[in-house]
Amino acid sequence: MKLRPLEETDLEFIHELANDYSLMSYWFEEPYNSLEKLKESYRNNNSSESARRFVIVNENDMVGIVDLDYIDFIHRNCEIMLIVKPEFSGNGFAKFAFKEAVxxxxxxxxxxxxxxxxxxxxxxxxxxxxxxxxxxxxxxxEHFYAKGKYKDAAFMSILKSEWTENE
Structure with missing residues (x-):
């Protein structure tokens, strides 16, 4: 199992994940994204310094994605987001990808x-x-609207000093 940078050839896989209502509700996102719009966004934002996107791979299978978004080089913080396809859930992929991305x-x-x-x-x-x-x-x-209702969201974080202690 490994992480690798997102490539344009992965966009069909991303499109599949991004249009799965049950998965996108975890990201509090609307599951609506055309493949063409996704390709356009990729081309326009691929050189952006504000995000790093990785594909979780196991042998020949694309298992999920992990994103570091809203990278702020002044305040030195970013958001982490992760999706693992349901058929790969429970096999340690989320734990691995999360740890590697952090x-x-x-x-x-x-x-x-x-x-x-x-x-x-x-x-x-x-x-x-x-x-x-x-x-x-x-x-x-009631910060996000997903699955037909407003949802409470926990804001969780880890500091570099805390992460270093756990390594």
Whole structure:
């Protein structure tokens, strides 16, 4: 299993994930994105310094994606987002990808803090993040709209000093 940078040839896979309502609701995103719009966005933003996108690969299978978004080189923080295709869930891919992306954020990008938003009802994800050393900084009440209702989102983060202690 490994992470590799997103390539234009991966966009059909990303399109499949981005249009899966059950998956995109975890990112509090609307599952609506045409393949052409995705390609255009890729071409326009591929050289952007504000994001790093990786594909999770196991042998010949694309398993999921992990993004470091909203990279802020002044305040030295970024958001991490992860999706694993349901058929690959429970095999350690999320844990691996999450750990590698956080390591990349701290060791390569020299971030001070990595943060995320998670649905407070998604207990499985919250446990994964806590095991990785993320701390709950608070709950944003009814902050996102997904699956037909407003959802509370926990704001969780890890500081580089905390991550270093756990390594």
């Amino acid at each position: 390591k990349y954020a701290f060791e390569v990008l020299n971030m001070h803090k990595v943060y995320l938003y998670v649905d407070t009802e998604n207990e499985k994800a919250v446990r994964i993040y806590e095991k990785q050393g993320f701390k709950n900084e608070g709950v944003l009440r």
